[in-house]
Amino acid sequence: MTYVKWIFWSVIALLMAAFLHYTLPQTDIVRISDTYEKRIDYGANSIFWSGSDNGSASASANRDVFFIQTVRANGKPIVYRNEDTGWGWPPYFKFDTATLQAEAADLRSTRAATDWVAVRHYGWRSELLSIYPNAVSVRAVDSADVTLIPWFNIVFLIVLFAVVWAVRVRWRRFRASRAEPGEFPSVPARRGWFSRWRNR
Structure with missing residues (x-):
């Protein structure tokens, strides 16, 4: 029974970690090589795309989506989608897709004359599932070696840990206040038995 309990809570912890990793903002330092618009037909991966409550037609099975093509400092490409989140989840309240696309297009550069850009985003890139991280903001940075501290994530995780710990305590x-004597280690009867055993 103990193993089942540990497996259950391990699965819950992994799911929570995956949820936070997908939802919390991350920042990549990249070079923007191109921007474009493409019509996307949604399938089983539709949960990884923005919902229809942000201004698009709710009955449509496809729609035009902005994309931002980039290249990392190590030469590996990564493509971001650029969609509004609206009032839905995750709560980024993003409504400036067209403006962000214009900013990204203005920051394009070539390998010969590179301008590095910090792309703030959430989500994952999977070629197998055909899903893309969603860009939230873009801004120029001095170099590819710039250090950006994720203050929001640090504060959020500290507060989340504090709340979980407080609820657990x-x-x-x-439970201890309503337990029968000897049922939980925190009940006085158990502590008294341990004290008597220790004093033998």
Whole structure:
């Protein structure tokens, strides 16, 4: 039973970690090589694309999506989609897709004359699932070696950990206060038995 419990909570922890990794913002330092627009037909991967509550037709099975082609400092390409999140999840409240596309197009550069750009985004890139991270903002940076500290993620994770810890402590106290003597280690009867055993 103990192994089942540990497996269950391990799966929950992995799912939570994957959810946070997908949802929280990340920043890549890249060179923008091109921007374009493409009509996308949604399938089983539709959950990884923005919903229809941000101004697009709700009954449409496809729509035009902006894309931003980039290249990392190590030469590996990565493509971002550029979609509004609207009022949906994740709560980035992004409504400036057209403006962001214009900014990205203005920051394009070549390998010979490289201008590095910090692309803030969320989501994953998977060629197998045909999904792309969604760009939230772009801005020029001095070099590919610039250090950007993810302050929002740090503060958010600290607050989340504090909330989870506080709930856990209060839940254990609640259970202990209503437990029969000897049922939980925190109940006085168990502590008294341990004290008597230790003093033998």
